Amino acid sequence: MFPAAMTAILRSAALRELESRHANAQPSLMERAGQAAARLALALQAPLAAPPLIFAGPGNNGGDALVMARLLRQQGLQPVVVFTGEEERLPPDARHAFLAWQQAGGEVHSEVPPGHYGLVVDGLFGIGLSRPLDERYLSWVERINGYGGPVLALDCPSGLDSETGRILGAAVRASHTLSFIALKPGLLTLDGPDCCGELSVDDLSLGQDLAAASGGQKVERPLFAAELKPRPKNSHKGSHGSAGIIGGAPGMAGAALLAGRAALKLGAGRVYVGMLERLSVDPIQPELMLRPAEEVLTLSTALALGPGLGQSGPAQELLYQAIDVPLPLLIDADGLNLLAKHPVLAGRLARRSTPSLLTPHPAEAARLLDCPLEQVQQDRVAAAQEIARRFNSIAVLKGCGSIIASPDGQWFINTTGNPGLASAGSGDVLSGIIVALLAQGWPPLAAALAGVHLHGAAADAQAAQQIGPVGLTAGELPDAARQLFNAWMPDA
Ligand SMILES: NC(=O)C1=CN([C@@H]2O[C@H](COP(=O)(O)OP(=O)(O)OC[C@H]3O[C@@H](n4cnc5c(N)ncnc54)[C@H](O)[C@@H]3O)[C@@H](O)[C@H]2O)[C@@H](O)CC1
């Protein structure tokens, strides 16, 4: 198992609750945070050939930075501290750290003294950032980003909203971020991954409390490893389910074929593709069985509806019928747009007793929630949870740091993947991967987690060979995903 701290993601309310329960801990949580930061700085070694430049802000994040400065000084380093707050307005723990720094002989500066610095430490703001940066802080962030050497952000890169991953005016671009207690959603989604650099977590010895804390989890293989089962030698194609893909209106046949090819390569025993565009064979992948869409509804053991479906009358009718078939059902693309337009269909979906999965990108999510796109991106976790709740479905909100939410309130953030996935057809491949797992009998949440994780990991594997991120095509993903999936399987 992964240690809980590597996977737990807490929103600030849960973090504050944990912090207040440990308000009298010895050493204090702030002392532990400073120790962890000093340890990481020392481990980075090379940047310490010159003094570290440590920015300490007006709150407890600044307090962490001041503890760190004191501990580095004890190690014989000569940190230079720039303090941007007001001493008399510091919260108690940070004020204590401020006085301890002074008692240890440290000085605080209000401007950066000229000199050469080996490492810049960003202790301006953590989870307490509550409004966009003003001119003064914009200019501090610009200075930090213009420095050019390694930058270690404490808890969260300043300017990044740790709840949501939004940049509030400007944000520090760190080379390393050390998150305290647990991960935060904003580090993993939207703009967070571009700001954090190499992300690590120190649980400040609260690991025991994390399992009980209410929050989400980073998607890691142990979450679905129980479903990675070697195949019995005595297998036949009927043993591995039949994935059905419905979509492919005239002019959009490629979407359904991509999903079908992905489903085939992720191990569905049979793949039926029911297209509105009547093709008789996929010459690239003749294993795909192309059938009238209505037939696919009855032949499959799991369904994905939407890739290239269009929003015609027949498309709407197919969605209506698919909702009524008691099989695991994934809905993507125009299937989602139809759901958003037709509340009757949405109501029927929410009342289904077999599992449903929705895989919107942010614009589709906004249509489902009938809200502006910005509202979805302002809080991606909340948006995914609301879709899951409203449609009684597992929701996969795609984008940088895809969010997976289930109707029972669980939520997850996936961190595999790269900009190579931001291209046409990539979502169709994801649908194909997930429906293949559903067809093979995977529980729906495990199928969604594994599918999203694998899809991203396949893109990462391609990028590692310079087949991307620029120019990675969706058609190149299924082979890479297949290779990884087989590598992840335990030996028989
Ligand atoms: N409270 C605790 O027990 C612990 C807190 N820790 C640290 O404390 C941080 C949270 O501390 P705080 O709640 O004090 O919050 P921060 O230190 O993140 O910032 C809050 C301060 O910044 C000001 N502020 C917010 N947005 C601003 C803006 N845009 N421009 C100018 N000023 C702004 C607030 O008025 C407040 O003074 C965590 O991220 C973590 O680094 C750690 O030491 C672990 C323990």
Ligand SMILES: [K+]
């Ligand atoms: K920070």
